Amino acid sequence: MKSLLIDTSTSNVIVSVLDNLNVLNEYNEYINSDIASKIMKIIDECLTNSNLKIQDIDRIYVVNGPGSFTGIRIGVTIGKVIGWSLNKKIIPISSLELMSTTDTNKQYIIPMIDARRGNVFGAIYDTNLNCLKNDLLINIDELLNDKDSNYELVSYDKLRDDVVKPKINVSKLIEKHMNDNGINPHNLNPNYLKLTEAEENRLKSD
Amino acid sequence: MKDVYILGIESSCDETSVSIVKNGNEEIATIVLSQMDTHANYGGVVPEIASRMHVENITIVIEECLKKANMTMDDITAIAVTYGPGLIGCLLIGVQAAVTLSYIYNKPLVPVHHIAGHIYANNLVSKMSFPLIALVVSGGHTDLIYMEDDYSFKKIGGTLDDAVGECYDKVARVIDVPYPGGPLVDKLSYEGEDTYPLPLPLDDNSYNFSFSGIKSAVINLVHNEKQKGNKIRKSDMACSFQNRVVEILTKKTMRALKEYNVKNLIIAGGVSANSGIRNKFTELCIKNDVNLTVPNIKYCTDNAAMIATAGYFAYKKGIRAGYDLKATATTSLF
Numbered sequence: 001m002k003s004l005l006i007d008t009s010t011s012n013v014i015v016s017v018l019d020n021l022n023v024l025n026e027y028n029e030y031i032n033s034d035i036a037s038k039i040m041k042i043i044d045e046c047l048t049n050s051n052l053k054i055q056d057i058d059r060i061y062v063v064n065g066p067g068s069f070t071g072i073r074i075g076v077t078i079g080k081v082i083g084w085s086l087n088k089k090i091i092p093i094s095s096l097e098l099m100s101t102t103d104t105n106k107q108y109i110i111p112m113i114d115a116r117r118g119n120v121f122g123a124i125y126d127t128n129l130n131c132l133k134n135d136l137l138i139n140i141d142e143l144l145n146d147k148d149s150n151y152e153l154v155s156y157d158k159l160r161d162d163v164v165k166p167k168i169n170v171s172k173l174i175e176k177h178m179n180d181n182g183i184n185p186h187n188l189n190p191n192y193l194k195l196t197e198a199e200e201n202r203l204k205s206d
Numbered sequence: 207m208k209d210v211y212i213l214g215i216e217s218s219c220d221e222t223s224v225s226i227v228k229n230g231n232e233e234i235a236t237i238v239l240s241q242m243d244t245h246a247n248y249g250g251v252v253p254e255i256a257s258r259m260h261v262e263n264i265t266i267v268i269e270e271c272l273k274k275a276n277m278t279m280d281d282i283t284a285i286a287v288t289y290g291p292g293l294i295g296c297l298l299i300g301v302q303a304a305v306t307l308s309y310i311y312n313k314p315l316v317p318v319h320h321i322a323g324h325i326y327a328n329n330l331v332s333k334m335s336f337p338l339i340a341l342v343v344s345g346g347h348t349d350l351i352y353m354e355d356d357y358s359f360k361k362i363g364g365t366l367d368d369a370v371g372e373c374y375d376k377v378a379r380v381i382d383v384p385y386p387g388g389p390l391v392d393k394l395s396y397e398g399e400d401t402y403p404l405p406l407p408l409d410d411n412s413y414n415f416s417f418s419g420i421k422s423a424v425i426n427l428v429h430n431e432k433q434k435g436n437k438i439r440k441s442d443m444a445c446s447f448q449n450r451v452v453e454i455l456t457k458k459t460m461r462a463l464k465e466y467n468v469k470n471l472i473i474a475g476g477v478s479a480n481s482g483i484r485n486k487f488t489e490l491c492i493k494n495d496v497n498l499t500v501p502n503i504k505y506c507t508d509n510a511a512m513i514a515t516a517g518y519f520a521y522k523k524g525i526r527a528g529y530d531l532k533a534t535a536t537t538s539l540f
Contacts, residue, residue, distance in 0.1 A: 036301070036533065037530040037531065040306065040309055040529035040530070041530060044529065054309065054310055055310075069295075070295055073257060073258075073261045073299060073302075074298065077264060077298075077299050077303055078302055080261075080265045080303075081265060081268075081307055081310070082306060082310065084265040084268070085310045085311070185265055186265050186266050186269075189261065189262055192258075196254040196258070197254070198248050198254070199255065202247065
């Protein structure tokens with residue numbers, strides 16, 4: 001069972017090629033700008049380094065948010081086209097859940113992505129990737145209110161001093177989702193967790 | 207010679223479109239998914255909403271187009287895509303989809319400039335004859351282009367500020383005509399008379415245009431009339447405005463044809479659907495023995511048929527992009 005995972009939801013781009021739970025090749029790096037024009041070469045390199053072609057892939061995992069709107073659209077568009085072309089279903093993955101694969105000796109993980117103005121995209125997972133608080137857009141103080149030392153705060157962004165950088169473990173994620181049915185590629189869509197400003201203003205004025 | 211089938215993808219603004227064109231002149235199938243009704247709620251295109259709708263629909267539109275053409279990706283020779291100019295978030299979706307298709311099916315990727323697409327919409331009407339002058343009029347462009355041959359573009363003039371379509375939409379807003387204002391101003395102009403004293407914009411010896419002056423003149427006139435408690439005669443304003451725009455566009459274009467000794471004129475872009483512009487050019491071209499081509503109304507607005515058509519000529523010229531093709535919000539054709 002060959003799998004491909006694509007995450008362009010943050011500047012920390014992840015592309016992983018696996019055979020069952022065994023990572024064959026992985027790209028996991030910070031990209032400062034212009035992910036769009038770099039991502040296809042990264043995917044190609046990961047496949048080539050794994051001695052595979054895109055047509056060999058059985059399962060496609062695509063991080064569809066939350067995160068950078070443009071970023072998740074890039075990953076989702078690629079995922080949709082690959083899935084449609086190869087006639088494969090897509091398994092949508094939360095960026096926050098992927099961050100929660102970070103190894104810790106604490107009981108819970110709070111993954112966070114900076115959403116500006118004091119807000120984060122955040123959630124709470126346990127170390128077995130069970131979701132205790134769904135992905136949401138929330139004020140950081142509200143999310144972290146009463147959270148004691150049982151919680152590991154994980155983020156690529158320097159939101160606070162006690163935040164640790166994610167250490168992604170794709171095998172752990174795939175293990176959790178290897179039996180997911182997945183969805184029709186046409187129905188794979190970004191999970192923005194936020195309306196556009198224009199829509200919000202329109203709702204307010206109604 | 208083997209037939210060339212180009213799959214074109216266009217997503218530069220508020221239309222998600224995919225088309226298959228054979229040999230650069232025969233449209234096999236085109237799907238255009240317009241978001242206009244959504245954006246009408248906001249009085250104009252909202253870029254983030256447009257990007258969101260493109261990503262939702264892109265694979266559905268690709269699939270529909272192939273179905274309509276009764277073809278598969280294996281029948282396609284190359285993939286052409288609009289890489290710019292346009293709304294960056296929107297362009298990205300089409301480019302990313304095209305790059306991914308090109309990668310999976312191992313097909314050449316051909317980058318197409320949006321304006322080249324508008325110009326080549328005319329090749330679906332009749333084979334373009336060279337040399338020619340192209341007048342590109344749209345919401346983002348007002349350019350006079352000289353083409354010696356296929357896929358060679360030399361700009362001889364362009365707008366120094368607002369594009370003509372942009373100016374139409376602003377004037378529409380000022381005189382309370384709903385979005386999209388351009389076509390409605392055109393329609394209204396036939397119900398009115400040329401009574402308002404508006405200036406002829408940038409009436410000089412260059413081939414450049416400037417529409418900010420006439421826009422300000424309309425705004426000031428409307429403001430003054432309102433202060434006096436007078437009602438604006440919308441149709442008269444539309445007529446006066448349109449007459450001035452048509453006059454300067456035709457005047458400079460006809461002069462360019464004469465000076466470059468060219469007998470072929472094509473008009474392209476969204477505003478080429480404007481009946482005032484079409485009628486006046488038709489009249490002048492008959493009088494001056496110029497061969498005029500205007501695109502079918504359905505190809506005036508953004509569509510992928512024009513991208514696939516231009517893509518054919520770019521493909522023939524050996525223009526290719528790699529997987530690192532960049533979508534660009536502002537990019538020059540010249």
